Amino acid sequence: MDYFNYKDGQLFAEDVPVIDLAARFGTPLYIYSRATIERHWHAFNDALSGHPHLICYAIKANSNLAFLNILARLGSGFDIVSQGELERVLVAGGDPAKIVFSGVAKSVSEIRRALEVGIRCFNVESIPELHRINQIAGEMGVKAPISLRINPDVDAKTHPYISTGLKENKFGISYQKAREVYRLANEMPNIEVRGVDCHIGSQLTELSPFLDATDRLLVLLDQLKEDGIEIHHLDLGGGLGVRYDDETPPEPKEYAAALLQKLKGREGLELCFEPGRAIAANAGIMLTTVEYLKDQDDHHFAIVDAGMNDLIRPALYEAWMKIIPVIEKPTGQHQTYDVVGPVCETSDFLGKNRELTLNQGDLLAVRSAGAYGFTMSSNYNTRCRPAEIMVDGAQAYVVREREIFEDLWRGEHLVK
Numbered sequence: 001m002d003y004f005n006y007k008d009g010q011l012f013a014e015d016v017p018v019i020d021l022a023a024r025f026g027t028p029l030y031i032y033s034r035a036t037i038e039r040h041w042h043a044f045n046d047a048l049s050g051h052p053h054l055i056c057y058a059i060k061a062n063s064n065l066a067f068l069n070i071l072a073r074l075g076s077g078f079d080i081v082s083q084g085e086l087e088r089v090l091v092a093g094g095d096p097a098k099i100v101f102s103g104v105a106k107s108v109s110e111i112r113r114a115l116e117v118g119i120r121c122f123n124v125e126s127i128p129e130l131h132r133i134n135q136i137a138g139e140m141g142v143k144a145p146i147s148l149r150i151n152p153d154v155d156a157k158t159h160p161y162i163s164t165g166l167k168e169n170k171f172g173i174s175y176q177k178a179r180e181v182y183r184l185a186n187e188m189p190n191i192e193v194r195g196v197d198c199h200i201g202s203q204l205t206e207l208s209p210f211l212d213a214t215d216r217l218l219v220l221l222d223q224l225k226e227d228g229i230e231i232h233h234l235d236l237g238g239g240l241g242v243r244y245d246d247e248t249p250p251e252p253k254e255y256a257a258a259l260l261q262k263l264k265g266r267e268g269l270e271l272c273f274e275p276g277r278a279i280a281a282n283a284g285i286m287l288t289t290v291e292y293l294k295d296q297d298d299h300h301f302a303i304v305d306a307g308m309n310d311l312i313r314p315a316l317y318e319a320w321m322k323i324i325p326v327i328e329k330p331t332g333q334h335q336t337y338d339v340v341g342p343v344c345e346t347s348d349f350l351g352k353n354r355e356l357t358l359n360q361g362d363l364l365a366v367r368s369a370g371a372y373g374f375t376m377s378s379n380y381n382t383r384c385r386p387a388e389i390m391v392d393g394a395q396a397y398v399v400r401e402r403e404i405f406e407d408l409w410r411g412e413h414l415v416k
């Protein structure tokens with residue numbers, strides 16, 4: 001559930017008419033709802049209440065400082081994949097002791113900085129990475145807390161580009177090798193083994209792949225116990241899907257209940273989740289204006305002012321995202337449109353075959369755009385990236401200004 005609803009035929013973000021935001025701030029425009037962000041975070045946190053746990057929001061989904069700060073104030077942890085993300089969390093007031101660091105290519109300086117600020121755990125993805133962390137921690141005279149990201153080889157049944165838990169994917173350490181690598185880690189002088197981690201993919205709409213992965217990890221946990229290796233936490237990554245159309249992904253509480261069932265007898269084992277999309281996607285919309293309506297024989301195009309540089313998911317994954325009018329109209333004269341952007345690429349579309357009643361100048365909202373929307377945006381075609389607005393009740397805050405042309409060539413120089 002989110003707080004983007006129609007009242008008397010017009011779309012509101014919480015208590016603010018979306019049309020007013022378009023008038024004040026222009027389009028394309030990202031709009032987020034604080035109440036929705038908080039609601040989604042609490043859904044995860046409450047689902048695990050009574051069991052030791054930490055929700056580490058995956059900031060790649062939406063890393064706006066205001067977004068992170070709202071979660072930091074709730075006591076959230078964070079899952080990061082770069083030093084840039086680390087610095088963002090710190091600037092936003094996040095607690096370094098609640099940061100987990102994922103990613104296959106952690107550089108020397110990233111590891112050093114993470115140790116310096118005292119993150120909670122490195123989710124280690126390879127043996128060479130383990131050696132590198134051990135060496136840097138030794139140089140710094142500290143012990144590095146780690147978990148190994150295990151690739152459990154389960155099919156997440158999601159789009160191949162966002163599936164990460166199969167053995168042909170680049171992520172993690174193979175399940176078959178896991179025990180051996182834990183033994184190696186345990187013998188390293190500057191490594192402190194803390195957890196077991198996995199992340200099998202994104203936009204999962206069924207529980208079974210999560211549960212299969214958990215079963216495999218619990219077998220590993222028992223083997224590690226036999227080896228005298230104590231595991232403090234189990235991090236199951238992110239991946240819980242959301243409703244873009246008519247999907248019926250499990251609720252966090254169903255997911256948690258099924259897991260807690262499996263964790264009977266392991267009450268001390270802390271559980272971590274790294275949700276990104278499930279917190280952010282439906283906490284945001286992207287607003288766009290119809291520039292032109294164009295007919296090409298019997299094909300109808302709504303050409304809008306937002307393109308694949310602003311929101312790349314449809315172009316990159318053929319992702320279906322719901323497109324709705326900001327002002328509802330009688331459906332009488334609807335037409336089937338391809339909603340396309342200004343970028344010079346055939347893949348520049350926000351949606352195809354959409355039944356809409358449109359006039360030039362109308363405002364459209366792309367729903368579920370709070371995750372992997374702005375964070376994946378670019379300046380392709382030398383386009384300024386949109387502003388971002390955070391709505392909180394009847395208040396609207398500019399949480400990122402619209403880029404201006406000078407921003408686009410900042411740092412560029414002419415040759416002599």
Ligand code: LLP
Nearest residue numbers: 058102199202203238239274275276277372
């Ligand atoms: N943890 C790790 C280690 C991850 O790699 C990811 C996402 C997450 C957590 C958060 O997963 P989520 O809860 O959001 O599913 N750009 C794609 C999604 C890529 C996800 C990458 N990893 C999209 O727009 O669909």
